[in-house]
Amino acid sequence: MSYCETQSLAIGYGTPLLRDISLQAECGRILALIGPNGAGKSTLLKTLAGQLAAQSGAVLLDGKTLTTYTPNARARKLALMLPHTARTELTTCFDVAAAGRYPYTGRLGILSDEDKQQVRDALHLVQADELAARDFTKISDGQRQRVLLARAVCQQPEILLLDEPTSFLDVKGKAELMAVLQTLAHEKNVAIIVTLHELELAQKLADAVVCVSPQGVSGVLTPKEAFARENICHLFDLSDEQYTALFSEKPKLKFEHYIRSGQKLLRCGYTTGTCAALGAAGAARLLLTGHTPESVGLRTPKGIVVEVAPQFCCRTATGAECAIVKDGGDDIDATTGLPVVAEVTLLPDAPHTVTIDGGAGVGRVTKPGLDQPVGAAAINHVPRQMITEALLKEAETAGYSGGFSVIIRIEGGEQAAKRTFNPHLGVEGGLSVLGTSGIVEPMSQQALLDSLQLEIHQAALHSRRLILAPGNYGLDYLTQNYPELHEIPIVKVSNFIGEALDMAAAEHFAEVLLVGHVGKLVKLAGGIMNTHSKQADCRTELFCALAALCGADRATCRALMDAATTDACLDILTAANLKKTVMASLLQAIQLHLDRRAAEAFTVGAVLFSNQNGPLGQTQQAEKLLQSWKEN
Known part of the structure; x- marks a missing residue:
């Protein structure tokens, strides 16, 4: 049954632009609404x-003419996301997203706890969790798109309209947006209408398509009908x-290797290193045989064979x-979709x-301690x-006994590298x-752990002291409250x-300080050392248990x-009147589990804070470390 439909609709500004929609x-x-620029998609x-x-x-919405709805009633049913143009002053991303709750807040616009939770969930x-406290004017355009989408989701609409939502998003951002929209539609039963320029994206995303052109608006088509040549x-x-x-019909080889994650099968991908080796093989084959390869393949160090069709292979x-x-398979990152090019010369x-x-696009090593020496290409x-x-x-x-010179480049690599850890690690000018x-x-968590290592x-290489922070909140808290510690490495x-x-122990650090938001570090009091919610989320249980031990009554628990x-x-x-007592107990439990994990390899302590409640305390060992660091 249609949730939104039009009857003999004509649209435009003064003079109708399109009729009989x-x-x-x-x-x-x-x-999905597709069609050339200027045809009227945004106007529609x-x-x-x-x-x-x-x-x-x-225009009928849920069986009623759109004009019969009050603004608030309409906002509870329909949300519109437009490309961001307006600028705001001194507004956090949380506040921008929270604007989506105003249809529910009444005249005063005061957010309830439920409203705030809806914002956090969106x-x-x-x-965009980590953007919540950031200034909306000081984040990237792609990040703004995420926040604006969160604002629309906050309205809990029954129909969501989006105009070019992939604007300013990189490859990974587009893939994540697709997943969000599919979740909203297919799991939360939201009706979605979206305009898109990228036809490949529209083809993968749409359940139905309407074509908009200066000649008129089509009826609702199946994707097969709409994207026919x-x-x-x-x-x-x-x-x-x-x-x-534009739309080469040459068949592409798709890498088909899967692993099981829970109840799902996830498709594996292949690394930039595999791409470089495949490209080198393809270029060498053209030089040695005179024939352009239809596909190239190799057996990876893991023992799995990868065979793919080159994007191009030509003489230079x-x-x-x-x-x-x-x-990248189902593990999309900043490099997915980028061409890795191998240029080969015979010697x-x-x-x-x-x-x-x-x-071009491959970085250079500028700091010691990486896989390659300083000055070398980050291969x-x-x-x-x-x-x-x-x-x-x-x-x-081919019976060739000579040698080869290979130059590897990554098209778009220099720009993509800015979204990775490379500049921080000491790889400049491109990707690794x-x-x-x-x-x-x-x-897989291995890539993240490798970067952390x-x-x-x-x-x-520079210090026997180390500060660890789970995220940006911790980094900001350190900057604001402990500026004198700026010379100590922070990871x-x-x-x-x-x-x-464990890595700090292996590197023989003497003193380690952990600084983090209570929402993360409270879990350490239960011995949980991977704080992702998928691993465990016992925050309230820990507070309840410690409060009970401190004399809290049943209602408080x-x-x-x-x-x-x-x-x-x-x-x-x-x-x-239990906050001080319970926090002391919590900090004591955190110190106990930190000491157990450190196993006397180094001295360790923790500092806790909250964005709303400010400083919450520090373990006794953290207090000693901070005093010692300030004096020395």
Whole structure:
């Protein structure tokens, strides 16, 4: 049954731009509007949302004419997300997202605890939790898109309208947005209407399609009908040659290797190192045989064979180059979709030698302690070995006894590197070519732990003291409250607190201070050293248990168990005059478990704070460390 539909609708500004529009959007389905620029997609969307008055005809929402709804009643049913243009002053991302709750807050606009939880849930859904306290004017355009989507989700709409929501998003951001919209439609039964320019994205996302052109608006089409060659050529006025150039129909080989995660099968991908080796093999084969390879393959160090079709393979002035597009499988990152290009030159007078260097988009090592020496291209030793083996195999097959010179570049790598840890680790100007197994396993934590290990190792080159912070809140708290500690290395460890402590022990640190939000560090009081909510979430249980030991009555314990956040727990403890006592007990338990994990390898303490409640205390060992550090 249609949730939103139009009847003989005409739209425009004064003079009708498009007439006789008849479309239907259903709950639980995504309807994509596609068509050339200027055809009227945004105008249609604004008319459906009630921002523009219809020239004639009607828009029906849940069976009633849109104009019969009051603004608040309409806002509870419909949310519109437009590309961000307006700027705000001194407004946090939480406040921007919270604007979506105003249809529910009454005249005073005061957010209830339930409203605030809805905002937090929406920010979490769009993966913008860490942006909550950030200034909305000081984040990237892509991050603003996430916050604006969270604002729309906060309205708890039954229909969601989005105008070009992928604007400013990188490859990973687009993939995450697709997942959010599919969750809203298929799991939460929201009707979604979205305008998109990227046809490949629209084809993967849409359950139904409406084509908008200056000649008129189509009826509701199936994706198969809408994206048929003939329809796309007609809609965008493309010649056959233009269509072929834009939408090559050459079949692509898809890497089909899966691992099981819970009840799901997740598709694996292959690393940038595998791409580089495949590209080198393809370019060498063209040079040695004179034939452009339809596909190239190799056996990765993990023992899994990867065979893919090159994006292109052609001769150059000095040799040949071959591009392999990085495929991260279901573990999409900043490199997924980027072409990794290997340019190969033959060295007939250098038997069986292979020289490897990095070109545009591949970073350079600027700090000691990484896989390669300072000044070298950031192509790690395993990818170098894979490239060498792939080239020598091609040489053996072709009966060639000379050597090869290889330059690896990554198109778009310099820009993508800004979204990675590379600049912080000491890799400048581009991405690293990585991969110890050659295969990317979805949901794997290994890449994050490898980066964390590198950061802690580099910190150990300069100091025997170390500060660990789970996230940006901790980093900001340190800057504001302990500016005198700026010379001590600080490493952001995410949820991997136990692993970080183990790494600190392996690097022989003498003193370690952990500074974090109570929402994370409270879990340490129960011995939980991976603080991700998927591992365990016993925050309220711990507060309840400690409060009970400190004399809390049954009502207080029940309130703690029912609390939504740690700040809510703190408010309950304050009201019961137990906050100071319970926090002392909590800090004592945290110190106990930190000492157990450190196992006397180093001295360790913890500092806790809350964004709402400020400083919450420090363990006795942390107090001693801070005093010693300030004096020395």
